[in-house]
Amino acid sequence: MCLIYITFTRKYLHGFFLTNVECFNGVLKGARFYPVTALVQLTFYCVMAYFNKRRDEIGATLGRGERYTKYALDKLSHWGKAAGGHNVTLVNHENGTFEVTAARGYHLRKRSNKQVVKLEAPRCTCMKWQCFGIPCSHVQAVCASVAIDHCQYIESYYRLSVYSQCYATNFQPIPHEDYWPNARVPHTLLPDPSRKRVKRGRPQTRRLRTEMDWRGNQKQPRHMQQEKEWRENPTTLRCSKCKQDGHNMRTCSRRQQEQPPNGP
Ligand SMILES: [Zn+2]
Ligand SMILES: [Zn+2]
Numbered sequence: 001m002c003l004i005y006i007t008f009t010r011k012y013l014h015g016f017f018l019t020n021v022e023c024f025n026g027v028l029k030g031a032r033f034y035p036v037t038a039l040v041q042l043t044f045y046c047v048m049a050y051f052n053k054r055r056d057e058i059g060a061t062l063g064r065g066e067r068y069t070k071y072a073l074d075k076l077s078h079w080g081k082a083a084g085g086h087n088v089t090l091v092n093h094e095n096g097t098f099e100v101t102a103a104r105g106y107h108l109r110k111r112s113n114k115q116v117v118k119l120e121a122p123r124c125t126c127m128k129w130q131c132f133g134i135p136c137s138h139v140q141a142v143c144a145s146v147a148i149d150h151c152q153y154i155e156s157y158y159r160l161s162v163y164s165q166c167y168a169t170n171f172q173p174i175p176h177e178d179y180w181p182n183a184r185v186p187h188t189l190l191p192d193p194s195r196k197r198v199k200r201g202r203p204q205t206r207r208l209r210t211e212m213d214w215r216g217n218q219k220q221p222r223h224m225q226q227e228k229e230w231r232e233n234p235t236t237l238r239c240s241k242c243k244q245d246g247h248n249m250r251t252c253s254r255r256q257q258e259q260p261p262n263g264p
Helices: 034-063 071-084 128-132 139-146 160-167 222-232 251-256
Strands: 004-007 013-019 085-092 099-100 115-116
Touching: 034 160, 071 139, 099 139, 115 139, 115 251
Parallel strands: none
Antiparallel strands: 004 013, 085 099, 099 115
């Protein structure tokens, strides 16, 4: 039940956003291999406890006067350490384009020590801003050079007021089963026979059983029973060979005479 958010903000696909979203696998770890009712109950109470815990944490953080999540602030300060050494050059004032040169020189992994920041776009060629929604060191350097607050470029989902909305849902208590309202099922639910799985084990044989297959302890096949009945009460039989009553073609004496004695 891992949640993956893809953030579409300001008409740009900024990337996969996994940082601020919790993976519920850890929360529900104990809820495996239980009967269904116990499984649902455990899941419900685990999620409810988790929501309450998160709500308390967010409330305490808001009480300290913080506006953004710890994750966003940590990343901002981590990247901000490099911002002091950046050299900012204004390229276009109208659309807010800047060139930012890092003081550290050419970096093999980052390919270039020069990045282009477009505040209006909003983009930085290092891609961190687009990917995380948090201003990178280049954007922070640009903001410092033109004396604006870089916090305005943090995405709204890092704001504690927005973050707390995720856990705003109120859980309803589950009363005893005796107090539950009667479930109204409008239709009887029937399985689709075309989607039925083939049974496990040996498939049912389609072989037509004859006297050869019959053993004494088994029930006789239907046609053998019928033949036995006809033998005992032969009035209904009429031979197609000699047109006489009392036997059929297989037991016809005339047919047996016509066949060669050692024939097939
Ligand atoms: Zn950047
Ligand atoms: Zn006959």
